[in-house]
Amino acid sequence: MEYFVIIFGAIFINNIVLSRFLGICPFLGVSKSTTTAIGMGGAVLFVMTIATIVTYLIFQFLLIPFGITYLQTVAYILVIAFLVQVVEIVLKKISPELYRALGVFLPLITTNCAILGVAILVIQQDFNLLESVVFAVANAIGFTLAIVLFSSIREQLDLAEIPPAMKGVPAALVVAGILSMAFMGFSGMNF
């Protein structure tokens, strides 16, 4: 039940993109077609899960014992940047197919604030390791859901007649606003 609350909350009630505003750059940047949106979602799922586990272990077994928790920001961002590089190299060797599918999105992920955001949120909410993993996976699914929905609307938007000043980013932002309103319907659900 506890895990259900975490999963449901992360995907619908506090959707990472539409209500926490994390990962807006890839949300607007790579949402022009549904295929790339799915690719980005997969890459985020992969990196977010690994990054959350590694940063969690570093926080518990390195930063807390040495009393240097104020170095959290510096340590986390370095670990994530390093991790993305490692994932890229390992994936290239082990599974070239997966690398070809996710490859272009991996370097972009270092600056995806959703990754760092989830890593910090996990510590703020006092999750244990298993809860953290569940939280990370659920948030990645929430991100994928939002970006795939958004990209399918944007594909339709290209065909619509809209005022010239609204074309492109402004129209996309308005769509995101309406999508976010739809997700707010879940906010009344309290467990």
Place this chain on the structure above:
Amino acid sequence: MSKPSVIEQLTKGIRKENPVFVLLLGLCPVLGVTSTAINGLGMGLATTFVLIMSNVVISLIKGLIPAKVRIPSFIVVIASFVTVVDLLMAGYLPSLHEQLGLFIPLIVVNCIVLGRAEAFASRNQLLPSLIDGVSMGVGFTYALVLLGGIRELLGSYSIFGLKIIPGDGLLVFVLAPGAFLALGFIIAFFEWRKSTASHVKNPA
């Protein structure tokens, strides 16, 4: 110094190269913290501080950093200043720190800061880098205050906490969807003004 005058350098961040409205960088904090004008101002000033300090330090140490590890080195410099801001704010402005929450540590991954470090500070001398930091920071702050002000005005009929019109306001603008809608319409307004201005200059 480079060719453009100091004034041009200073004002480019506000209109021509505004990081939010024109370059569309760093939108996460822009949308996340602007439920009121005061939050926008706080976030804008925090980011400006990090921008200026990291631009200055990076332009000073750019000769010492090997090209291959420059991005990680820039990130360490930026993260250090973000930690400074985080601790200072927690100490002196605890209520604002509470409001901005997660978005303070997330200044690290704000594309504007790393973008300016890579595109400008690592190639220019100390003074132009300092001016660039100020300019971009002011532009970012202006965008945040404008968006925060509009959302606060529509959402709770007040500005900087002062009640302008009695009543409760349109709640949706304080909540998440209002951020997307307000930013979308502001960018559309700037686009519209740009297109009408170019029409006047050279009638087609």
